[in-house]
Amino acid sequence: MNRTVRKFLKNPFNMIFLLILISVLMVAVFPDLFARYGPYSMDYDAVLEGPSLKHLFGTDQFGRDIFSRCVFGLQKSVIIAFSSILFASVIGTVLGLIAGYYGGVWDLIIMRICDGFFAFPSLILALFIVALFGSSLLNLIIAIGIVYVPIFARTVRGATLSVRESLFVKASKVIGKSNFKIMLTDVLLNLSSVLIVTFTTNLSTAFLTEASLGFLGLSVPPPEPTLGGLVGQGTAFLLSAPWITLFPGFVIAVVVLSLNILGDGLRDVLDPKNR
Amino acid sequence: MSFAYLVRRVVTSIPTVLFVAFVVFITIHLVPGNVVDMMLGTQNYLTQEQIDQLYKEYGLDKPLIVQFGIWLKNIATLDFGTSLRTGKKVINLIMDRFPVTLELSVLSMFFATIIGVPLGIVAAVKRNSFVDGVLRVVGLIGLSSPSFWVGAILIVIFAGLFQGFNIFGYVRLKEDFLKNLQVMFLPSLTLGLMLSAQIMRMTRSSMLDALQQEYIKTAKAKGVSHSKVIGKHALKNALIPIITLSGIQLGYLLAGTIVIENMFALPGLGRLLLQAVNERDYPVIQFVVMFIALLIVVLNIVVDFIYTLVDPRVELR
């Protein structure tokens, strides 16, 4: 493991973007340290001001500081993206393990359902759930999470199939370990690198999905800021006050870019083919 | 590629599509606020009996499972339903909107390919060089930028630089060909730019794989020219993953177009679906979603089929 970490950090690229991501996380965890204004505090005398030293990213229609809203929006978006992928990975892994380890009818049913979800474009599916059940934080996490369940299920199933036939699993069976224990220890442990890579790469797309929902006005309702929501609110003013749209979009791009580069880097060091 | 395979693929995808249809059906009907509510809005002018009668007319008074059965039966007889709000045949609505989405998708794929494939080849040939590094970052930036953000930037730039360029105001292809292409330019460029990043990455990695194959090395040793090795031998082999990716992307494009259709005011399938959800126009929601699911399933089959054409070694059973 140590060797892997060292190899990962040796790449200056990975280093830089890891630092960026860590600072983004710091901002998300301690928004109050970074935001100079409250996310909801309105200033009727500073309406729609362009970027300046006072308001780094300018202000919106209510004189709210876009930078501060981005900071708090970042927190919401990180929570949503992270929780939904966590949700997806837990459910997906369990389903994938069952399908891959037991095979047979289980495999058939689970994989057919996954196919069904795959035939449903991810954004449409999430949009559907949110439009219909309302856009509370929890609903949003579940809506985005469900989209990613089949991806985890499929990946884990594939990996489980190969691990199942390996010598040590057979050995565990011989010494009388229960199926449950084998799945939990031997199989899951062997899947960890696959899971880590799948987790990071999908984290970035989940982030984008949340942003797209926000853009369509389906993310957490205002006045709560989310990054996608900020972009969406700005589009009506796109030609008069482009900063409302462009800065939050930039923040999204930076976060997703860091996640993608780290995912790439992780794949390089974890993927057996590259060892 | 046997006929039997095709039949089997089609038959096995039927449950998938039915599953999608069933889930959609149940969800949309369980949601608060139905089509009658939406019609009345915040003005209550009908008596309860009249409202009940409306339900009956729309067939909403029966148990859900019965309604689903009726819907299935109608689908089987190629009756795809009638919009409750506009009174139009759902199939006509789709035939009206789908060409817009299709055109957008095809144009986006076009931009994605002409940008992505050449850059991918360059990156593979100049592997680990400075150019490769720059292209990698550019590709990742493309992957990481939300489409609506790229679209917004393009709108601001084009509105500022090219006065008189038609960014908005969709007209149908057969009405005004040139204007249609102008209006479609920015949205498809937006989507194309984002897709090109994936295609570039895929081209690079599969080209690298191909370049390491024995027969390429043999060809090189035999003195076949560099460009011919890349163009003819390596690229041909690298095509399979690229085609797969493009096929899958074309499916997912349908989702991506919702955002872009909204941003650029294009009357496509995504907009139709959003509107139908807002109005609780059940037959429209139901069939549009199923139509998209069908499209994706068919696309997957077609992609597999193209495999066999490109690479005879792949055999479909």
Place this chain on the structure above:
Amino acid sequence: MKKLLVVILAVLVVVAVFAQKSGGRLVIAMETEPVGLDPHLVTAFASHRVLENVYDSLLKYGEGMKLVPNLAEEAQAVDPYTIVFKIREDVKFHDGTPMTVEDVLFSFERILNPDTKSPAAAFYQDVESIKAIGDNKIEFKLKKPMASTLLPNFAGVNSSIVSKKFVESGKNLQLETNGTGPFYLAEYVPGNYMILKKNPYYFVKDQPYLDEIKIVFMPEEVSRVAALKNGDVDIAKINEPLNLKQFPEGKFKIHRSPVLSYYLIGINTTRKPLNDPRVRNALNYAINREAIIKTVVFSEGVVTGPLNPAVQPWALLPKSFDEYTYNPAKAKELLAQAGYPNGFEFEIVTSQRYNFDKVAQVIQAQLAEVGVKVKIDLVEWGIFIKRWRESDFDAFISMNSGSIEPDIQFYRTFHTGGSTNVFLYSNPRVDELLDLGRSTVDITKRKEIYDELQRIIVKESPVIFLYSANQIFVSSASVENFKLLANESLVFLRETYKK
């Protein structure tokens, strides 16, 4: 006042028309698309806007929201129980068949037939009988003495005259049109555009001036702005006043007018602590309406009381109510009286359309200053309607379409058990005033009744009235005679032309 209220409406005198006024094609960008085309059924604004140019009613609104004759050349409230219309005899439907008293009778029978489910049926529920007198007059007998109250309804799209023959031939009016209006519907591509063409049979001489109107549907503001700047469209509806900066004077004309529809906070008067009128009234004082208008619509709006200030002679002006002056100290005082010196918490349910969410955010910030915590529950429109209908809310923010007739605006909204009284508000004195206002003919007496009513409603605040936003259209400078009406109709398109 005369015992009999006689409303004699003069025949519209057509102004001499210059040759260059006629001809041309106008392209209008609208945000919303009609939902259905049956004039007796449509409820959407977007449908009304189109259909009032395709169909005619017996009366219509002229400038300043005055009722003027249309298909009826004369309307007379003979006594409080009787209205007689004299029908024009020179009118033809778009298919060339002449319009007769038969068609008028048929249209009202269709509206009143419960199977039609027309929203207009409710307006005419107190009509006892309708009959033709001779071949050019029609008489309405009423169960209640409300002839003058009823008249505005005859100007609505929902009271349009349709062709008996056309409907009985089995045509579906939701899909096909055949009216008498200045334009006929030539083409409709859903999600895209609609083309109205000049009706050659139109009964007003030389009108309409335009040969063709193309209405394109562009839901996004930014596309309407860009299309207008590019010259792709001649007129566009503008919702974000900020975007007016994009249209330099000289090249463009800005058309704005106040509207009857108004933003409101509706309150469930049965839930604690908002069941206490003092608490509701405190909210009235704690809200700074000018600030809302300034930030949400960039000052393109007016504060409104129970009736829009433009609705004269009935409306009491906002400044005649103490509550409409921002006064947080008074709000706190009232809250303390009611037993909530430190404020309280409640939920506002609303939806993300027509700026509701923005209004909610400003109100949330304002109420926080008097210690009242607001939780905004932003739901999808369908869910909103359901909760609205079931009175499942502490409070909601929404928009109501107003009326020039106080009875139409107030009766169903504030009468105990009224069909849109989702506030569950009940006050015997209010009920009494509403019934009295409906049957009173004398204008001075009626005004007294509605004055008292407005005072009670503001004091007890089942509804907190906020503001009316201006409607704004921008046109290229070449568009002439484009006029707006407070009911947001575009009925004046028949007089519009391009230079």
